[in-house]
Structure formats: structure tokens, C-alpha cells
Amino acid sequence: MPYSAEHKQATRGRIVDCARELFNLKGFTEVTVNEIMLLAGLTHGGFYNHFASKDELYVEAVQPNNQCSSMATSLDGLELAEQVINAYVSKTHLEDIKHQCPMIALPSDIARSGPEVKQAYEVSLNNMASVFEGISFRTGSKKSRQRALGLVALCVGGMVIARTVDNKELAEEIRKAALETAKKLVKQT
Amino acid sequence: MPYSAEHKQATRGRIVDCARELFNLKGFTEVTVNEIMLLAGLTHGGFYNHFASKDELYVEAVQPNNQCSSMATSLDGLELAEQVINAYVSKTHLEDIKHQCPMIALPSDIARSGPEVKQAYEVSLNNMASVFEGISFRTGSKKSRQRALGLVALCVGGMVIARTVDNKELAEEIRKAALETAKKLVKQT
DNA sequence: TGTACATCAGTGAACGCGCGTTCACTGATGTAC
DNA sequence: TGTACATCAGTGAACGCGCGTTCACTGATGTAC
Numbered sequence: 001m002p003y004s005a006e007h008k009q010a011t012r013g014r015i016v017d018c019a020r021e022l023f024n025l026k027g028f029t030e031v032t033v034n035e036i037m038l039l040a041g042l043t044h045g046g047f048y049n050h051f052a053s054k055d056e057l058y059v060e061a062v063q064p065n066n067q068c069s070s071m072a073t074s075l076d077g078l079e080l081a082e083q084v085i086n087a088y089v090s091k092t093h094l095e096d097i098k099h100q101c102p103m104i105a106l107p108s109d110i111a112r113s114g115p116e117v118k119q120a121y122e123v124s125l126n127n128m129a130s131v132f133e134g135i136s137f138r139t140g141s142k143k144s145r146q147r148a149l150g151l152v153a154l155c156v157g158g159m160v161i162a163r164t165v166d167n168k169e170l171a172e173e174i175r176k177a178a179l180e181t182a183k184k185l186v187k188q189t
Numbered sequence: 190m191p192y193s194a195e196h197k198q199a200t201r202g203r204i205v206d207c208a209r210e211l212f213n214l215k216g217f218t219e220v221t222v223n224e225i226m227l228l229a230g231l232t233h234g235g236f237y238n239h240f241a242s243k244d245e246l247y248v249e250a251v252q253p254n255n256q257c258s259s260m261a262t263s264l265d266g267l268e269l270a271e272q273v274i275n276a277y278v279s280k281t282h283l284e285d286i287k288h289q290c291p292m293i294a295l296p297s298d299i300a301r302s303g304p305e306v307k308q309a310y311e312v313s314l315n316n317m318a319s320v321f322e323g324i325s326f327r328t329g330s331k332k333s334r335q336r337a338l339g340l341v342a343l344c345v346g347g348m349v350i351a352r353t354v355d356n357k358e359l360a361e362e363i364r365k366a367a368l369e370t371a372k373k374l375v376k377q378t
Numbered sequence: 379t380g381t382a383c384a385t386c387a388g389t390g391a392a393c394g395c396g397c398g399t400t401c402a403c404t405g406a407t408g409t410a411c
Numbered sequence: 412t413g414t415a416c417a418t419c420a421g422t423g424a425a426c427g428c429g430c431g432t433t434c435a436c437t438g439a440t441g442t443a444c
Contacts (some may be wrong), residue, residue, distance in 0.1 A: 002407040002418050011420080027301055029218045033398065046421045054398065072351045102352070108297035111353045111402085112216055120354035125354065149363050150343065150370030155369075157346010158339075161292070165314065166307035174338050178346075181339030182330070191385050191440040222431065234433085235388045243431065352403080 012050045014040045021098040024105040027060055028113075058068040059116045081151075083184050084131050085112075087180040088156050089099055091156050094171070104159045128152050132186075147185065154182050201239045204229045209250040210287040211295040217247055217302075248305045251291050269342075270375050273298075273320050278344050278368040283351055283360070293348045303368050317341050336374065 018039040022031040033054055034044040051057045088101070089092065097105060103124055110121050132148035158178020162171040205308050207228040211220040217294020222243055223233040224264065243263045274304070286294060292313055321337035351360040 004408085008420070013368075018217050027216075027297060029216075030301070032396080033238035034396095035310060037254075042420095043422050044398090045423060048399070057312075103353075105280055106297055107349050108216060108295055111294075111349075112214075112219070115355050116313075118353065120205045122354050122356060122359065125256075125350065143361075144371060146366045149366035150347075153347035153350055153363060153367040154339065154343045155371070156350055157348075158426060159343075160296050160300075161314065161342055161345055164292075164296050164307065164309050165379090165422060166304050167311060167398095170311065170314075173334075177338035178342040180335060181343070181374070191442090192387060193441085196440095197387070221429085223429095231387095232389050233389060233431090237432070238387060
């Protein structure tokens, strides 16, 4: 058994990470297999030792990553929600495109993808909504769920739109507006 | 002067319309020039009688269209804002991908495009924000602008996310949550 | 009114080029003895 | 401990295919006489 199993798994993981960064920057179709492999320090031919196709890699790259879905700390309730919002709708997160949440960087691409990719995305969405749902209401009520999803739409939407404009000042204006509106909503009963 | 000037302009307009529909459905890179021309009832070679390149067409296709930016009616203030929200965050608009607002169908593609495309997009955004800004506050204040942009983030964001999930029920849940939250925000002072 | 003509929107074959994928190979590694 | 071996991660040339773009052409149209 030449090369340990860990070695192969590490390489595979590296490919996925590099792919995610490139997808975030340029979108799925605009990134070539060769480009990904070069960034991972390999040559393109070896790609198919790890994945059956470029599409298979896509599913894996969009999979909920830690940063985004499990930024849960020991805090809970209102404090946690505010912390998540501050981090998610932050200038740092907006500008760090490579490591950005796929929900922000790739919504259109995901909307056109197959069910596997979309379902991976739904997991991230639901995770975020869960954090917001545990704020102050009794979790599980129709109202609390609705408010949680509204907050998700606001936070993610604000970031998506901010990334879309050319004017840097307008982008910041949008981000801050989404941030303040979200905080206001959280504080309301 | 064979063929009237109107004839050429009409053909060009038809190409742009067909392109917009296809871009909304599949994104910019996934749509071929041939595909667009066939939908317009022409052959691909003629494309370059109308446009210098595929990119030039892209700029034009994303240009703010009537549906989206100027749904302004004779109403004004709060009533207008509510009407815009109801129409924009509607089930009809969510499902009519072909004629959807580019802000919903193409945010990621636009985020990766050149300045011309992004600036066209900014015009749409600002139009929408203006409608929301004239609600009940004194227009022009910092607060009213912030609230307007928050509403834009919420409405557009809710629609973008709803389009992204596979589960139809979840999509509707998200859309309704964004709709209700937006209405709530509009009614506040 | 009828005919010859010039224009140019539209046609479709052909072109390069770049991409995803395949495949015969190489050489670093862990194992057997 | 040292050596021969089998494995398989990684290499890089080659493949088809589809795309954007070009170009020589065709034929419908409006104009001149």
C-alpha cells in the first residue's frame, strides 16, 4: 500500500479547497480543471484519480464549510444572533471573496445547478436560520421561523448585492444598511 | 437603402430580448451565440452585423428594463412602496425566470463582470431604493436612505435565495418571510 | 408602371482555440523476505 | 538492515468537441431612371 490513505485524502482536500476559492472568485464554468490542479500544486491529469468529473467536485466544494455554518460558539440566544450578524455582514467577510460563504459568492450558479448542489446549499441556509430562530421567541412558532428567514434574506441579500455593484462606497452603504436593519429586527421583541 | 433602419433595429432588439431570457435561465457563459440567434429566428453568422462581440450584447441585455425599474405608477409614498414590494416579491415574479429582474437572476454573473455591466445594474438598484426612500420620512435623510437600502437587500435577497433552493416549499417559505418582513419595515414610522 | 441596379441583413461553411477527459507512463512509497 | 517488488498517486501528451468569431456569399429590399 504505497502512499498512506491520509496522503490521498489530504490531496483531495487540498483540491477541494483550491476549487472553492477559485469558484468563489470566478464562478463554476469559468474555472478550469487545470487551473484548480495548478493551484493545488499538481498537474491536470491527476484530477481524475480523485473525482469522476468536474461536476462531482462542484458538489463537494459547495458543501457547507465550517466558517459559515458552524460559527456557533458557547453563546446562545440574542447574543449569538448578534455576533453571527456582525461577523457575517462585516467588511472583512465582504472583501474576502476567496473564503466567502458560497451563499454570497455563488447564488446564481447554485440556482442553475443540480439537486445535489442545491441541497448542500439548503443545509447552510437552514443552519443560519436556526441560529436566528433561537433568539428570544419560543422556537418553533410560525412567527419565529418567519422572522429568522427574513433575517437570512436580509443578511445574505445585502452581501450579495453589495458584491454586485462597482462603486465601493455604494457597496459599503448597502452592507451597513443591511447590518443595521438586521440588528434592529433582532432587537424587536 | 435596402431594409429600413427600423427593420435592423427591430432585429437587434429581438436578439437582446432573446438573449436576456436565455441569460436569466442559464447565465451568461452557458448561453451560446448560436442559441440566441436561433431563438431570434436567425443564424449565428449574422450576429456580428449587430454586435461587436458577445460581451457587448451582455451589457445591453442587463440594462435596466421597464418591468423592473419603472413600475412606477401614479401612486406615491407608502402605497407605491407596498405595491412595488407586493409585485417584486410575488410568486409570479419568482417563477417567471425568463422575465425576471436581472438583479434576481444574475447577481453572481454581474459580480464577476466588467464595470459597464455593473453600472447598468447599479441604476436598477438605485431606482428601487428611490421608490422606497419616498415612503414617509423626509427623503434625503441618512435614516431614510439606510432604510431604503435595507428594504432593497431584503426584497432582492429573499428572491435570490428562494430561487436557489431545490425544495419548493422552502422557497415559498423564504419568499413569504421576506415579503412579510419588508411590509413590516415599511409600516414602521 | 417596369426594369436594372446597389446595398447590406442574413447565411452557413470554416477557422482556431481552449476545455474536459483519457491513457500509457513514471517514479515515490510501503511491504515482504 | 538491505534489496526486490507491487502499488498507485501523479505526469503530460493526445483526443474530440463545442464555442466565438470570420468571411465569402446570397438574395430581399428600396431607389433611380
